[in-house]
Amino acid sequence: MKAAVITVGDEILIGQIVDTNSGYIAKALDKIGVHVHEMLSISDDRHHILNTLAALQNRVEVVIITGGLGPTKDDVTKMTLCEYFDDHLVRNEEVEAHVIELIEKALKRPASQINKDQALVPSKSTVLRNAVGTAPGMWLHKGNTVFISLPGVPYEMKYLIDNEVVPRLVKEFERPYILHKTILTYGQGESIVAERIEDWENNLPAFVKLAYLPSPGKVRLRLSTQGADEVLLRDTLEAETAKLKDIIGDIIVGFDEDETIEVVLGKLLTQKSLTLAAAESCTGGRIAQTLTSVPGSSVYFKGSAVTYATASKVAILGVPQSSIDEHSVVSAAVAEAMALGAQKVFGSDYAVATTGNAGPAKGEADAGVGTVYIGVATPTGVYSEKFDFGQPREKVIERAAGKALEMIYQEILKN
Numbered sequence: 232m233k234a235a236v237i238t239v240g241d242e243i244l245i246g247q248i249v250d251t252n253s254g255y256i257a258k259a260l261d262k263i264g265v266h267v268h269e270m271l272s273i274s275d276d277r278h279h280i281l282n283t284l285a286a287l288q289n290r291v292e293v294v295i296i297t298g299g300l301g302p303t304k305d306d307v308t309k310m311t312l313c314e315y316f317d318d319h320l321v322r323n324e325e326v327e328a329h330v331i332e333l334i335e336k337a338l339k340r341p342a343s344q345i346n347k348d349q350a351l352v353p354s355k356s357t358v359l360r361n362a363v364g365t366a367p368g369m370w371l372h373k374g375n376t377v378f379i380s381l382p383g384v385p386y387e388m389k390y391l392i393d394n395e396v397v398p399r400l401v402k403e404f405e406r407p408y409i410l411h412k413t414i415l416t417y418g419q420g421e422s423i424v425a426e427r428i429e430d431w432e433n434n435l436p437a438f439v440k441l442a443y444l445p446s447p448g449k450v451r452l453r454l455s456t457q458g459a460d461e462v463l464l465r466d467t468l469e470a471e472t473a474k475l476k477d478i479i480g481d482i483i484v485g486f487d488e489d490e491t492i493e494v495v496l497g498k499l500l501t502q503k504s505l506t507l508a509a510a511e512s513c514t515g516g517r518i519a520q521t522l523t524s525v526p527g528s529s530v531y532f533k534g535s536a537v538t539y540a541t542a543s544k545v546a547i548l549g550v551p552q553s554s555i556d557e558h559s560v561v562s563a564a565v566a567e568a569m570a571l572g573a574q575k576v577f578g579s580d581y582a583v584a585t586t587g588n589a590g591p592a593k594g595e596a597d598a599g600v601g602t603v604y605i606g607v608a609t610p611t612g613v614y615s616e617k618f619d620f621g622q623p624r625e626k627v628i629e630r631a632a633g634k635a636l637e638m639i640y641q642e643i644l645k646n
Contacts, residue, residue, distance in 0.1 A: 232406050233268040233291040234260055237283060239298035239308055240383060243272045252297045252388050259392050264406030264457075265293060275299055280311045289374045293400065298383030308380055309351065309369075316371055318353040323367070326350040326358060330365045356380075359395040363387055368395055377403075408461045412468045414452040414475060415485040417492055417637040421445040424452070427479055436467060447626055448633035449492070484640060492633065493521045493528075496640045500531035503646075507639060508577035509535035510548055510569040512560075513587035513603055517632040533577035538569065544586075548572025561586050561598035566606030566615040574608040581643065582608040583635045587620075589627040603631045607638050 236253045243250050250272060257267045268291050273279050280299075287294050299308030313319055327350035334342040349365045352358055359368030359379075364387035369380040379396055381388050400406075416424060421443050425432075432441055438458060444451040454471060456464045476483060485495045500507060509518045519535035522528050536547050541560050544550040550568040558564040569584035587603030601622055606615040618634060620627040 232265050232293070232404060234265050234293035234295065235268055235287050235291045236270045237287075237294065237296045238270075238272045238383070239275060239280065239296060240272075241274050243298075244274055251385060252383065255385070255389060256295055256297070256392060259397055260293075260295075260400075261409055261411075263397060263401055264409045265400065265404075266409065266457075275307055277307055277311050277314070280308065281315055284315050284378065288376045290376075292376060292404065294376055294378045295396070296378065296380045297388050309353065312356075312369065312371065312378070312380060313353050316353060316355055316373060318355045320351040321354045323350045323352050323358055325360075326352065326367050329360070329362075333365055359391050359399075361387055361391055362394075363390045370396075370399065407457050407459055408464055409455070409457045410461070410464045410468055411456075412454040412472055413485075413487055413490075414454070414472065414483055415449065415487075415490055415492070415495075416452065416479060416482040417449045417484050417633070417640075418482050419450070421450050424450050424479065424482070428452075428475065431471075431474055431478055435471060438464075439467060439471060447620075447630040448637065484637075492636045492640060493525050496636055496643075497522070497525045497528055497531060499640065499643055501527075503643065505581060505643065506531050506533050506577075506579040508533045508573045508579035508582045509635075510544075510573035510582065510584040511535055511537050512539055512544070512569070512585055513589045514585045514628050514632045514635070515539060517628055518583065518585070518635055521632055521636065533579045536573055536576065544569060544572075548576065559597050561588055561602060561604060563604050563606070563615040563617065566604035567608075567613045568606075570606035570608035570615075571613050580610055581639055583639050584608075585631050585635055587618075587627070587631060589624045589631075590622055591624055601627055603627065603634075605631065605635050605638055607642055609642060 236256050238250050238252055242248050253270045260267055273283055327347055330346055330349050331342045334346050352367060352369055356369040356371045359370055361367050364382055364384060366382040368391040371378045381391050435441060438456050440455045442453045444453055454468055456468060458464055484492055511518055516537045522532045538544045538547050541555060545552055548569050549572045550565055554564045554568055566584050566586050569586060570582045573584060574582035584606040585603060588598045588600050590600035601620045603618045603620055604615050620630040
């Protein structure tokens, strides 16, 4: 069963906003066995919308459209849908009552006529109740295709997908099972991982597909399978994952799309009742930002000192000026002193520190652009490693932050 996702809005096409709706919709559809065949972003133009709908009709079973349903004149989706379905707008009393209540309760003012006109919907549509906004969703049939129009506001779209669209699709269509298993690896590049698992990959069952999803410092391996026998699919994925653990278990840190290094590290720290702090120079707070993106991280993350300037390393972390003078600010000695300083300042069990030259200019240190030292302080000692993360600057920062978390994770696993 195939679907297409259309986002309507010039603001997407000119780069003013980033389309996050399509990804959310695709994940939701994938979970119920609906394969997204294509994604399109199109302009707020009547002809463009009409041509797109016509091109997709009968090519896919489901078309989901987001955007263009607001109360202003530049929102043209509803009128264009009426034209495509040879229909007209009618006022839905239930939607109008909801709009009035929402406006008066939230904004403490009477609903305007523009607000009330959100209740105008194509007469042939099934209205999808939007409990968190004023623009309702609309469900229409033509030929062998269901067309579903949703508001573009992300939280409203998500509500309608989860509470209206997915339940109706499950009820109306028979779908195959589509299952995925994501294995998150850290510390080795895509080509090295591919070499290590080559024999295993060559012997995968024909109905199991493997995709490599690399990013700086990590590679996600996604196993995908599709069919009518859910038990067979699930058991096969588990069996193949178990084989993979025997081959590359040393670099596997998680088994879920959302099990990032910061999530699994947080679980490990919580499980062992340990705490972590950071001292950051070249990463500029990226480690702290990554760790605190996880809900509940205050249980184990004590804080971070972003000591970007050399003087702040001395004043805040107590890095000896003599170490800087003798070894340079980008050195193993300074990385280790920073880690020990953070451990002491924050009173944590573990601490990690970064000092390096992210570029593009060489800066005050002698180290080459891309050079980073990462220090790790443990309850029993301190050590550091040197890395060359190349260029550009953002890549250096991202890889350094990721490697720092990986080093801490591996260190805690030893104990």
